Amino acid sequence: xxxxxxxxxxDVRDGKLAKSIQFQGTIDIGDPVEKAREYYEAGLxxxxxxxxxxSHEGRGIMLEVVRRVAEQVFIPFxxxxxxxxxxxxxxxxxxxxxxxxxxxxxVERPEVLSEAARAFGVQAVVLSxxxxxxTPTLQVPSxxxxxxxxxxxxxxxxxxxWARQAEQLGAGEIVVNSIDADGTRQGYDxxxxxxxxxxxxxxxxASGGGGTCEHLREVLQQGHAxxxxxxxxxxxxxxxxxxxxxxxxxxxxxxxSSPPAFVSTRAK
Amino acid sequence: MARNGCGLxxxxxxxxxxxxxxxxxxxxxxxxxxxxxxxxxxAASRISADPDHVLHADRVIFPGVGHAQSAMAVLEExxxxxxxxxxxxxxxxxxxxxxxAQLSLTRSEEGDTACLGLVPGLxxxxxxxxxxxxxxxxxxxRIELSGLSGPEHRHxxxxxxxxxxxxxFVHSYYLEPSDPxxxxxxxxxxxxxxxxxxxxxxxxxxxxxEKSGPLGLALLDRFTRWSPTC
Numbered sequence: 001x002x003x004x005x006x007x008x009x010x011d012v013r014d015g016k017l018a019k020s021i022q023f024q025g026t027i028d029i030g031d032p033v034e035k036a037r038e039y040y041e042a043g044l045x046x047x048x049x050x051x052x053x054x055s056h057e058g059r060g061i062m063l064e065v066v067r068r069v070a071e072q073v074f075i076p077f078x079x080x081x082x083x084x085x086x087x088x089x090x091x092x093x094x095x096x097x098x099x100x101x102x103x104x105x106x107v108e109r110p111e112v113l114s115e116a117a118r119a120f121g122v123q124a125v126v127l128s129x130x131x132x133x134x135t136p137t138l139q140v141p142s143x144x145x146x147x148x149x150x151x152x153x154x155x156x157x158x159x160x161x162w163a164r165q166a167e168q169l170g171a172g173e174i175v176v177n178s179i180d181a182d183g184t185r186q187g188y189d190x191x192x193x194x195x196x197x198x199x200x201x202x203x204x205x206a207s208g209g210g211g212t213c214e215h216l217r218e219v220l221q222q223g224h225a226x227x228x229x230x231x232x233x234x235x236x237x238x239x240x241x242x243x244x245x246x247x248x249x250x251x252x253x254x255x256x257s258s259p260p261a262f263v264s265t266r267a268k
Numbered sequence: 269m270a271r272n273g274c275g276l277x278x279x280x281x282x283x284x285x286x287x288x289x290x291x292x293x294x295x296x297x298x299x300x301x302x303x304x305x306x307x308x309x310x311a312a313s314r315i316s317a318d319p320d321h322v323l324h325a326d327r328v329i330f331p332g333v334g335h336a337q338s339a340m341a342v343l344e345e346x347x348x349x350x351x352x353x354x355x356x357x358x359x360x361x362x363x364x365x366x367x368x369a370q371l372s373l374t375r376s377e378e379g380d381t382a383c384l385g386l387v388p389g390l391x392x393x394x395x396x397x398x399x400x401x402x403x404x405x406x407x408x409x410r411i412e413l414s415g416l417s418g419p420e421h422r423h424x425x426x427x428x429x430x431x432x433x434x435x436x437f438v439h440s441y442y443l444e445p446s447d448p449x450x451x452x453x454x455x456x457x458x459x460x461x462x463x464x465x466x467x468x469x470x471x472x473x474x475x476x477x478e479k480s481g482p483l484g485l486a487l488l489d490r491f492t493r494w495s496p497t498c
Contacts, residue, residue, distance in 0.1 A: 001409065001410070001456060001457075002405070002406075002407040002408065002409050002457065003407065003408045003409070003410075003434060005407060005408065040481070043481075045407075045408055070300075070301065070304055071304050071307070071308075072308075074304075074305055074308065074478060074479060074480070074481055074482075074484060074485060075436070075479060075480075075481055076436060076479050093298065094298070094300075096298070096300065096301065096304070098479065121333060121334060121335075122404070123333075123404050123406055123438045172404065172406070173406075201399060201402055202402065203402055203406065203407070226402075226407070227407075256408040256434040257430075257432045257433065257434060259430065259433070259481065259482045259483050260482060261482055262308070262309065262482040262485040262486055262489070264309055264310050264489065265489075266309070266310045266311075266489070
């Protein structure tokens with residue numbers, strides 16, 4: 001039986017780890033490679049890196065971060081942030097990522113999902129969507145609207161419909177990030193996550209709002225998510241990977257065990 | 269060079285740190301991930317598309333992600349199919365990973381592809397499963413060792429594996445070797461399938477040891493010392 005995954009998200013700007021709060025401003029909190037290694041050793045199941053760098057030079061720095069992570073971290077990880085084409089995706093895969101993560105780029109040009117799926121296989125294509133709760137309209141009947149550019153641009157696109165479309169196009173996994181919940185630590189948007197998880201047959205990763213272990217349980221069980229993304233809970237040290245996993249496991253969820261680090265017995 | 273050459277294998281073992289591990293490059297997935305994981309366990313390797321590098325390797329890792337049919341086409345075009353068959357026949361320890369494991373069997377339902385046939389068996393598509401079970405089977409799943417449980421009966425690749433374990437899988441097709449005796453471990457996703465099998469000097473795993481954390485590294489480490497029994 002597949003385990004429910006605990007994933008952490010690392011926002012990287014100019015090669016440094018940053019954490020955004022409700023998409024308003026960010027603070028630098030360290031070296032992403034060191035952090036990734038620390039979480040890997042603590043038994044985290046997967047990592048997501050978002051490149052929030054604006055500059056062209058920053059992109060090169062990001063690829064270097066990806067390469068360094070791939071040398072030290074032996075769990076799957078995806079990379080996203082500003083990717084627009086299959087060749088953008090190819091560069092991060094070549095640098096060592098398992099999966100590429102499209103967000104605004106896919107809203108602007110949905111075919112990029114098909115192009116990436118053809119190039120790398122559906123298992124390597126992740127659609128991330130930032131979603132805002134709105135009053136239901138004809139265009140957005142569910143009242144969950146897709147937004148882009150860090151939440152600044154409303155797209156008049158229904159999140160549930162977008163998830164279905166992305167599945168058809170070739171996404172292999174969907175990250176659902178609630179803008180309302182992001183950074184609040186008041187819990188995931190369980191309703192949004194469940195509606196999307198039930199609308200598609202892809203794995204869904206819940207994102208935004210995780211503040212306690214109970215929040216993760218809630219979204220993994222009631223929200224039908226396959227994985228939950230945690231950021232501040234780990235980055236600010238209020239929880240450890242082991243605490244989160246042992247809580248979820250005690251609550252009856254199938255969770256990956258955390259084996260001790262590999263120690264070589266090879267004679268030097 | 270004689271198959272089952274015990275003396276040769278023993279000699280290899282003593283000089284393993286200079287031994288050459290070839291990672292087969294056939295444009296299917298990212299062989300660099302495997303190379304990085306080998307580096308992490310202290311084993312040097314080379315990524316190569318040259319059939320000679322497969323023939324003259326001390327060990328071969330046959331990785332892969334992608335479509336069986338296009339993968340076989342590239343192997344044939346580069347002469348790597350014959351090189352792998354010959355390396356297998358001469359007793360070189362080979363580790364097939366994911367699509368590499370699948371291509372070692374006779375035939376795949378993916379594109380109805382004739383594979384290398386190193387070991388008799390089929391590669392089957394997961395049948396329609398209940399909606400909560402998704403295909404591709406992607407994520408961390410537990411493997412259960414087959415057969416007798418005592419450590420003395422275990423295959424060398426799985427020595428020391430804890431009963432509570434998980435490995436990282438990504439696949440839509442599963443391994444079905446004809447001889448159930450060669451199945452080393454199984455996993456469950458809607459149905460029970462072979463997560464690993466071994467036959468003589470070929471070992472094959474459906475999961476990705478290079479992405480399976482410390483347990484995956486330990487398996488790769490054991491592969492670099494594995495002397496297939498005579």
